[in-house]
Amino acid sequence: MKCPLCEQEFLATYTIREVFFGRSPYPLCVACRESFVKKSDPACPNCAKSGETGTCADCKRWKLEYPNRHFDHHALFEYNDAMHLYFSRYKFFGELHLSHAFKQELLLALKHEKALLIPIPISRTTLRRRGFNQVEELLKSSGLPYIHALRKKETPRAQSELTRKERMTAPNPFFLLEECGSKLADRHLLLIDDVYTTGRTLNHARDILETAHPASIRTFSLAR
């Protein structure tokens, strides 16, 4: 089997469960797999930022902006150098086959999830350039169902080109898909993003979803 990240051949290992359920083996070689670091405690209880023993400074600022919002973010991996390299290939070089790299972890984390999964959308321009929505493809690779509830307006510059200050003051780029409004009322929602950086994107998306009166909204990202 060939590792999609380093392109080295490696011997696939099957766990009992994978054999029993006829699932595909873990997609990455051991070296690539070990270059990613799973989230561990201590971490901010609100945004999963590592090394924090209580609410972090960022979340204290969010609580000032949104005093009635319950912040409950879950992230699977640290955004380390390996993750940075992964996303530059997956998102910026459009290597779609890399959407499978974390399918086992995502499936394990979300298969018993009762909330509706809502991926963060990308703009039409980004979709045309990249060819796919990276968050949706991560969910698809794990076979996890999700719904389209949000759209993203065209913005003059991509998030990744903005400074931290510009990101924090950017206007809300999202809007609700009209046909979705009634489907979300009184439902539990889980907003999914690829990377949590400042929390600005997820909080903007929450602003829009709240107008549909869901029972609750939590947030999730592959990396933080």
Ligand SMILES: [Zn+2]
């Ligand atoms: Zn590898």
Ligand SMILES: [Zn+2]
């Ligand atoms: Zn925090």
